[in-house]
Amino acid sequence: MTELTFEERNLVCIYSGGGTRLGTIAALEDMRRYLEPDETELRDLTDNAMGKLRGMDDAAFAALDLIPDFDPEDAAYGE
Numbered sequence: 082m083t084e085l086t087f088e089e090r091n092l093v094c095i096y097s098g099g100g101t102r103l104g105t106i107a108a109l110e111d112m113r114r115y116l117e118p119d120e121t122e123l124r125d126l127t128d129n130a131m132g133k134l135r136g137m138d139d140a141a142f143a144a145l146d147l148i149p150d151f152d153p154e155d156a157a158y159g160e
Contacts, residue, residue, distance in 0.1 A: 083133055083136070084133075085130065085133055085145070086129075088126055089126060089129060089130040089133065090145070090146075090147070092109070092126060092127065092130050093105055093109075093130055093134070093145070093147060094147045094148065096108040096109050096112060097147050101139070101142070102134055102137065102138075102139050102142035105134060105142070106131055106134050106135065109127050109130060109131050109134075110131065112127065113127050113128075
């Protein structure tokens with residue numbers, strides 16, 4: 082299994098509200114339907130994350146550290 086990238090992991094954190102692998106995939110699929118045509122980077126990121134989630138089992142998903150990792154030095158942090 083390929084590990085989630087930093088960006089994919091943060092995306093999964095945002096959409097893993099149900100706490101299950103299949104629920105997270107469903108939430109990502111739902112979000113993806115609302116993307117604008119020019120949001121290609123987010124669409125690709127979402128597709129890659131969903132592919133990796135589909136390639137893992139529920140035990141591997143449960144073992145993921147799904148705590149968002151935001152850099153406090155980032156200019157957008159806390160605004």
